[in-house]
Amino acid sequence: MKTFAHFRDEPVFPEMVVIPEGKFIMGGSEEEGLREGVPAKRSEAERPVHPVTIKRAFACAKMPVTIEQFALFVKDTNRPDPPWTWCNVEEPDPENVSGHKFTRKEMPEANWHNPLYPQGYNHPVGCMSWNDAHDYAAWVAKQTGKPYRLLTESEWEYAARAGTTTARFWGDGRDKGWEYAKVPDLSLAEHFGWSKEPHRVFQGRTGFPCTAPVGSFKPNAFHLHDMLGNVFEYVEDTYHDNYDGAPDDGSAWVDGDGKRRVSRGGHWIAQPALIRSATRAGPNRDEHYGMMGIRIGMSLD
DSSP, X not given: OOOOOEEOSSTTSOOEEEEOOEEEEESOOHHHHHHHTOOHHHHHTTOSOEEXXXXXXXXXXXXXXXXXXXXXXXXXXXXXXXXXXXXXXXXXXXXSTTSEEEXXXXXXXXXXXXXXXXXXXXXXXXXXXXXXXXXXXXXXXXXXXXXXXEOOHHHHHHHHHTTOOSSBTTBSSOTTGGGTSBOSBHHHHHHHTOOOOTTTSBSSOOSOSSOOOTTOSOOOTTSOOOSSBSSEEEEEEEOOSSOTTOOSSSOOOOOSOTTBEEEESOOTTSOGGGOSTTOEEOOBTTOOBTTEEOOEEEEOO
16 A cells, blocks of 8 residues: 555644545446435435546545544633534334334433443544534644644545546445445444345444444455545535536635535445445535534645
8 A cells, every 4th residue: 555644733633634635526427326315305416527637746634533642632722612513313114115214303411422332432523513513623723733624525526536437436335335434334234123134234234233343354456444424525616516517626615505514424424335436425514314414625835
């Protein structure tokens, strides 16, 4: 594996990896969406597939922000807990093909240090809003005097793919996905008593029913861990229904309604079809979601 420069400004901040400039094809093809069983609206949001040139090297956090790292930010800024959090709750549904369904519920008792699923301080912080992610990056920038920020959406996908063109950085197939990411797997299904069907979970065991400690799985070719699975990761861009008019130079796309922001990478409770490099979502920037986390970037001179 090629070596990339790593640095860390202080032990309390995320370790960073220098990502070189380059070109890639962004998005997911219609063929990939059909093969993977991606819902039509979500598949359409990944198109048109288009070339992007990352003109300048940038730094990307090697791993998602942990609970321990976020706790230091909260303590230093006296940041209050959010008044409420949205969580996806799994409920039995005999009429559903998988025997269960998701119900989106407001969970006032849930927050980043009580996400209602088992975690440790070295797990990725969850129950995040886009505002939390943006403010954390700004805080690291203020503490270090360096241009830390959220990644742009195209930077994120470029970093996640790490030179690959397949659905996942380890290939098109789902085999051995549990070696590379905290995917929805048999460990999760057995813990909650859910369906073990292949369309619902990867057919292997990570050993972690929910999130996993960051860095537990094999990295991609850029030495980045957890780019897929574990928690969704916010980026700077506002959400658009598709890539019509998207920038092709690696910059953030921030026009239009700023209420919805982009998150990338899938998460521990998502269906396997959504654990792909092209997967994107557009949550409201002010709302907290149980499966949403943070990865930061940094501009380089």
